[in-house]
Amino acid sequence: MPEEGFRENLATVLEAVADAVGTLDPDRTVLVHGDRARTWAQFDERAARLAGALAARGVGPGDPVGIGLYNSPEYLETVFAVLKLCAVPVNVNYRYREAELEQVLRMVGARGLVVDATLADRAAVVAGRFPELSAVVVAGDEGRNGHFCPYEEAVAGPPAPRCERSADDRVLLLTGGTTGLPKAVVWDCAGVCGVVSSAYGRAQRPVPADLGGVVADAVAAVREGTAPVFLPASPLMHGTGFFTSLGNLLRGGRVVTLPQRSLDPAALWAAVQEHGVHELAIVGDAFAVPLLAELDRAAAEGTPYDLGSLRRVFSSGVRWGTETKRGLLRHGRLTLQDSIAATEGGPFGISLSGPDPDAVTSRFTLPATARVVTADGRDVVPGSGEVGELASTGNLPLGYLDDPVATAAVFRTFDGVRHAVPGDSATVEADGTLTLLGRGSGVINTGGEKVFAEEVEQALVDHPAVAEAVVVGVPDDRWGSRVTALVVAEPGAEVDADALAAHVGARLADYKRPRLVTVVPAIERTVSGKIDRRWATERAQELSGRD
Structure with missing residues (x-):
């Protein structure tokens, strides 16, 4: 059964915490991004003004709003803004191409979209086909694109007034699920409150019973200097970073995001050191391996990073090797939390390691x-x-x-x-x-992203040189699995592996692009005529040198 504790509207809780912490310490920052910072009052005000801009463009209670942003203050401001309107925030992968973006926005019936400037051209194509999409805001670009509104212009307008809200208000989290099409998992604010309450358990604090208790705990944490500082290196569009960020905000904490849009180990460890980060979210060995290499390099050169503030590192759903964990623990006194979880719920399994490197287990x-x-x-x-x-x-x-x-x-x-x-x-x-x-062999988990084999196979066979294709995941020490394709050429056609990979990359998000493409004489099938994916996996492992 759900744990006991507060069940409130998330926007209402954030407003109450912002009011209380902002009154206690007006200069206290809540969001940090490179040389940019937001105080609690600025966080609340900017979210209210963005909510006003969305409302002026037709977004109202119950309307889904897609959020296609990189990790940044704007991501959390937008979630806050949408919830203020009793609208529904929807995570949108910033790697999507036009077809994928249109597919998910139509599926959820989006009325609004807040995207990074790198998605503006794709958003323009989709908006032209999707008149229901009445509000599009673009962050990181001061120029206009049709009826698109620049983000900073949106947060300079009049704020939406505060209103009565319900713990039943919705949050949609898109996930791959177990089919080739994305699914939208429907949460209510009450359920999200229950999930993010794990922040209290990590701090060995009781879960508050009501809104007053949440505010009192946040104020006490700020006064005592125990309010958590969290760095989501994993994307905020994924559950681990999103839920953990919300939980730490409700405790009066601070969220530090990195300006770099791909993993920069030196920049990450410098931020941990500079901002006194307590908790860090990563994506298994895809992040941990290069992060460990940077720690080793700095230590060998006599300039080790100071990880004295860091208490816990999270990962969920992606391979995180035992030796990598041991290496990290040799650089700091940490707890490493490896979870089996899904957008649909969890955790289903927990592996805790630390602080002794020799006692690490991946079970x-x-x-x-x-x-x-x-x-x-x-x-x-x-x-x-x-x-x-x-x-x-x-x-x-x-x-x-x-x-x-x-x-x-x-x-x-x-x-x-x-x-x-x-x-x-x-x-x-x-x-x-x-x-x-x-899970099912048709789903490939690569660096925390779910890739559906049939979707990539369809993109491959649409190439004129390809007669048949099968896509599988091959074990990879860093990414968990590597997307690998076996293709049969059309008679007389010559297949260029790089060209095929680029063909897929032009149609689908880059993480879905095969990292290895091999031509085979034929694809084996089962007695029922279906592709024999066990054979395909074994063959792909042989060809890639894995067994």
């Missing part, structure tokens, strides 16, 4: 709200070798947007309690640890 255990269940709802017996699926109760979303069938399939009731069961298979060892068996 996961079940938290109190999780279990491994069989198809008929029985708990898998530890040590039995029986395969089940990871399930979690606690704070859960309402389901999938406009998809009761998928909602019923994933959100199931066992013993009278609702659980999320997104499809990850596992067994439970005799000692209670988990052996993870993964």
